[in-house]
Amino acid sequence: LIVHAKAMQPFAETWRKLHTRKMHDGGGVRLYANAVNAAYEPTSETSADMLTRQAIDTVDFPPTVEQAWKDGVRTFVELGPRDTLTAALGNILEGKDYNAVATDRIETADLGQVADLAAFLFADGRAPKMKPVADALDAARRNRTVRPAPWALTRDVPYAKPIVPALIPTSRMPVAPILAAVNYPAPCD
Template identity: 30%
Template sequence: MVLAGPTEAILKVHDSLKEKKYTVIKLPVSAAFHTPLVGHAQKPFSKAIREVKFKKAIIPVYSNATAKAYPTSARAIQKQLETHILNSVRFREEIENIYGDGGRIFIEFGPKNVLTKLVENILSEKDFSAIALNENPKKDSDLLYREAIVKLCVLGLPLQNHDPYALPNKEIPENKSALSVRLNGTNYISEATKNDYENTLNDGFKVKNLVTSESKSESNSNKGS
């Protein structure tokens, strides 16, 4: 629970809760935002909002003042934002509504993981994933960011170009090797065979009678019998 109000009243509540052994933390904020106490800032804020050109919403964006998705109309979104800083934050209802509408992955931007822990508390009995991009200010923020990206990729998010410091990919030229010939018994040619090839190419392609005298003699003897 977050309480906001005049400083004196908040300090009294703080001390009273401490006496009753509750854990109480004073938030380091400069004003009681989301209360009528910042009404003096609402008019210039509203004026600035009206000077911004809004477009029709493409994806659902939830308001922590209504706990529901903003209207799709550009003018309706603009009008709702004009009084946004005067309304209480309905964070629990907002997270429950996002979950009810199908949201299962919650990503916290900014330092620490306060909101991630709140989501884990709100949806403790449900199936979801909550990831902070920079969960610990005492650790390497770049490393934490990369670890969070890996977790999101594992969850199936099609993330691309997420590293602003990545060097462009360079195409490595292929080294074309000289013609390779596999050596084995099938392509071995003996010197005698080479000579036969050479003689064949130089004798006018004549077919020689290769019948030996021994074969002739055997043939004649067969005729005599």
């Protein structure tokens, strides 16, 4: 499948239909699209439009990342593909402080990545809603499959039982420490 290329243009409407889905409230999380190199308000239509525009033309990450930085973004959560952008941030934001995590790392269990993301956000001083994460991990421990209703264009894929860390009972979550900024020396020529 050719994506992020003009060769995809004949399939634009099919791609848009495939990516027009019911949206859920993002709770104020700002989403950025490389199609416009800026933030956008996600709806079923705008999200399908952004994904389609990104599919039918090349993607240029740096302008989007630089705009997010100008908008005050210092924590980057990459939804994929893989950890491509997270790895590139060091070059794009060279010399600037930021935190980043990828949630589509290859050969890593999905639920483990969700748990890693929740821990990352907590350590970053955010307040992730831990109950849905804990519920998903508990379901995985019981080897129960937790999936949304299948779409007409998808089929079930038999996944191996996820490896989920054992639950450690605690009365409350610890307070996240305030992390000091790390200043790295300038690279030598």
